[in-house]
Amino acid sequence: MSFFDKQNQYQRKELEDILRTATPLDVRQVLQKGSLREKDFLILLSSAAEPFLEQMAQKAHEITIRQFGKTILLYTPMYLSNFCTNQCSYCGFSTGNRIARKQLTLEEVEKEARAIADTGLKHILILTGDARNMASIEYLKSCIHILSRYFTSISIEIYALEAQEYRELIHAGVDALTLYQETYNPELYRELHGKGPKSDYRFRLEAPERACREKIRAVNIGALLGLDAWQTEAFMTGIHAAYLQDRFPEVEVSISLPRMRPHAGEFQPRFIVKDRNLIQILLAFRLFMPRAGITISTRESEAFRNNILRLGVTKMSAGSTTRVGGHTNSEDNTGQFEICDHRTVSEIKSFIQSHGYQPVFKDWQPILEMDSTAKENHF
Amino acid sequence: MKDLLKIGDVELESRLFTGTGKYGSDALIPEIIKESGSQVITVALRRVDMDSAENNILDNIPKHVQLLPNTSGARNAGEAVRIARLARAAGCGNWIKIEVISDNKYLLPDGYETIRATEILVKEGFVVLPYISPDLMVARALVDAGAATVMPLGAPIGSNRGLKTRELIRILIDEIDLPIVVDAGIGTPSQACEAMEMGAAACLVNTAIAGASDPVLMARAFGQAVKAGRAAYLAGPGAVSSRGIASSPLTGFLREAD
Numbered sequence: 177m178s179f180f181d182k183q184n185q186y187q188r189k190e191l192e193d194i195l196r197t198a199t200p201l202d203v204r205q206v207l208q209k210g211s212l213r214e215k216d217f218l219i220l221l222s223s224a225a226e227p228f229l230e231q232m233a234q235k236a237h238e239i240t241i242r243q244f245g246k247t248i249l250l251y252t253p254m255y256l257s258n259f260c261t262n263q264c265s266y267c268g269f270s271t272g273n274r275i276a277r278k279q280l281t282l283e284e285v286e287k288e289a290r291a292i293a294d295t296g297l298k299h300i301l302i303l304t305g306d307a308r309n310m311a312s313i314e315y316l317k318s319c320i321h322i323l324s325r326y327f328t329s330i331s332i333e334i335y336a337l338e339a340q341e342y343r344e345l346i347h348a349g350v351d352a353l354t355l356y357q358e359t360y361n362p363e364l365y366r367e368l369h370g371k372g373p374k375s376d377y378r379f380r381l382e383a384p385e386r387a388c389r390e391k392i393r394a395v396n397i398g399a400l401l402g403l404d405a406w407q408t409e410a411f412m413t414g415i416h417a418a419y420l421q422d423r424f425p426e427v428e429v430s431i432s433l434p435r436m437r438p439h440a441g442e443f444q445p446r447f448i449v450k451d452r453n454l455i456q457i458l459l460a461f462r463l464f465m466p467r468a469g470i471t472i473s474t475r476e477s478e479a480f481r482n483n484i485l486r487l488g489v490t491k492m493s494a495g496s497t498t499r500v501g502g503h504t505n506s507e508d509n510t511g512q513f514e515i516c517d518h519r520t521v522s523e524i525k526s527f528i529q530s531h532g533y534q535p536v537f538k539d540w541q542p543i544l545e546m547d548s549t550a551k552e553n554h555f
Numbered sequence: 556m557k558d559l560l561k562i563g564d565v566e567l568e569s570r571l572f573t574g575t576g577k578y579g580s581d582a583l584i585p586e587i588i589k590e591s592g593s594q595v596i597t598v599a600l601r602r603v604d605m606d607s608a609e610n611n612i613l614d615n616i617p618k619h620v621q622l623l624p625n626t627s628g629a630r631n632a633g634e635a636v637r638i639a640r641l642a643r644a645a646g647c648g649n650w651i652k653i654e655v656i657s658d659n660k661y662l663l664p665d666g667y668e669t670i671r672a673t674e675i676l677v678k679e680g681f682v683v684l685p686y687i688s689p690d691l692m693v694a695r696a697l698v699d700a701g702a703a704t705v706m707p708l709g710a711p712i713g714s715n716r717g718l719k720t721r722e723l724i725r726i727l728i729d730e731i732d733l734p735i736v737v738d739a740g741i742g743t744p745s746q747a748c749e750a751m752e753m754g755a756a757a758c759l760v761n762t763a764i765a766g767a768s769d770p771v772l773m774a775r776a777f778g779q780a781v782k783a784g785r786a787a788y789l790a791g792p793g794a795v796s797s798r799g800i801a802s803s804p805l806t807g808f809l810r811e812a813d
Contacts (some may be wrong), residue, residue, distance in 0.1 A: 245578060425657060541638065
């Protein structure tokens with residue numbers, strides 16, 4: 177049974193009923209438990225749980241310290257290409273937006289890699305739009321070949337792939353996948369992704385499990401918060417993460433909590449996700465999946481990211497740009513969205529240290545048998 | 556005579572092994588070593604960054620301490636073997652703690668893959684310290700494979716739940732003719748002390764120290780607890796009884812009559 181089949185077992189109305197009827201007593205009972213079931217997780221996302229955020233935070237903090245210690249893993253995104261064939265209403269790269277399009281040459285990739293590596297980062301996340309004729313698998317493999325000389329962990333956040341394509345990229349040196357479903361509401365998904373390859377809801381939903389089957393080391397999933405009601409989106413993200421962890425126990429599963437940010441185009445969030453809502457999701461998820469990673473990117477403000485350091489987050493982006501070639505400022509083009517925390521890697525490192533936490537730059541060592549060029553540079 | 560623990564060619568006075576993960580700052584590590592008296596420290600190769608001038612965790616490990624690289628991140632024997640080789644090539648020595656975990660939910664080790672990796676790495680000259688669930692058959696296979704110790708878990712990694720596997724560890728201590736190092740799960744010094752009283756050769760403690768409000772003070776407490784437990788084991792504690800035993804026995808007159 178794929179996650180697509182599993183998702184069909186959940187009726188939205190039933191979820192909404194539980195969210196609506198949950199009581200403070202239900203929340204107290206959940207907070208007494210050692211391990212949470214799906215319904216417990218849903219109760220912690222209900223409005224009945226809002227007055228319990230402090231208790232949830234204390235528990236989430238204690239669990240996170242035990243599981244991950246006082247550490248925050250740092251990474252940065254590197255946009256390779258903003259060519260796209262989709263018309264996602266909420267995205268700056270949509271074909272409907274007249275923006276300057278660019279794809280890095282391999283020389284430019286190397287230049288960007290060097291600039292990022294100079295900041296000390298060892299974990300990189302590469303991104304493209306959805307245009308396989310431009311950012312092709314072959315192009316990506318060439319980029320990965322270069323990047324493996326500078327970084328010990330290479331994650332991809334690109335269009336959904338077939339199993340064979342994941343296999344090829346993993347073999348080339350990719351160890352982690354980030355893929356957001358955007359929304360777990362199939363009707364809304366159809367509405368927002370009218371045209372282009374991304375319009376296939378099921379193909380995208382099952383992409384993380386395809387990568388897991390190909391033995392990827394880590395997957396990171398999420399919903400774009402603001403598209404639909406946050407409680408049900410957060411719930412389905414958690415259920416998806418739990419499904420992947422149960423089905424593929426050897427894979428490190430994590431979630432991101434991306435909130436919609438200003439971008440090129442007119443689309444505005446339909447649902448406002450307040451800071452306290454985002455915190456509630458983060459805490460509920462930590463209690464539901466104590467071992468899973470939680471990523472908070474520079475979509476969030478400096479002040480917000482500073483405040484959540486002790487609440488369960490395990491991974492943060494730093495020194496980010498959403499422009500293609502933005503790390504070397506070689507050319508001006510429009511980013512995917514506006515980032516909110518503009519601090520440099522060094523500034524974020526200092527901030528984390530000043531709060532008694534350790535910024536971790538390297539937490540992976542490539543162990544696949546790769547070609548000799550890549551191997552030489554791991555030490 | 557000194558009570559030394561011999562692993563490979565190395566003789567250790569301290570029976571507390573420590574770790575390097577989860578600290579708010581790696582700069583704490585030298586203090587942890589000093590206060591605990593630990594002479595063996597484990598480090599995940601995935602965290603070692605030899606290229607970095609300022610973020611290399613090894614720079615914080617005092618030179619007199621025996622480095623125990625571990626294969627954290629390995630999901631099968633092949634990956635563990637490759638990590639061990641990379642560790643040796645990176646100058647981390649020939650000790651290796653095999654940690655093969657194919658279950659990220661409970662972080663329980665894979666005994667079968669651990670045995671396979673041990674067989675290969677012992678032949679390549681490594682001093683192998685495998686981390687396992689306390690299973691007698693797996694432990695026996697590790698003895699046959701040439702492991703230097705057996706490291707059973709007290710409870711899942713990072714759980715601080717204590718010696719939940721007490722009875723199984725006791726069997727390993729009784730039956731396995733290698734040092735038994737209790738690794739993972741120990742949450743308090745009293746639990747480490749108990750493991751040592753039972754006859755464990757050493758304890759490996761990381762989370763309980765790194766996660767303490769005052770890690771340095773907790774390191775000292777663990778150092779003392781392990782010493783106390785070892786001393787108690789050597790002293791041979793009296794038998795345990797569920798009833799009180801009179802100090803003036805009822806049949807004492809028989810001895811007097813003789």
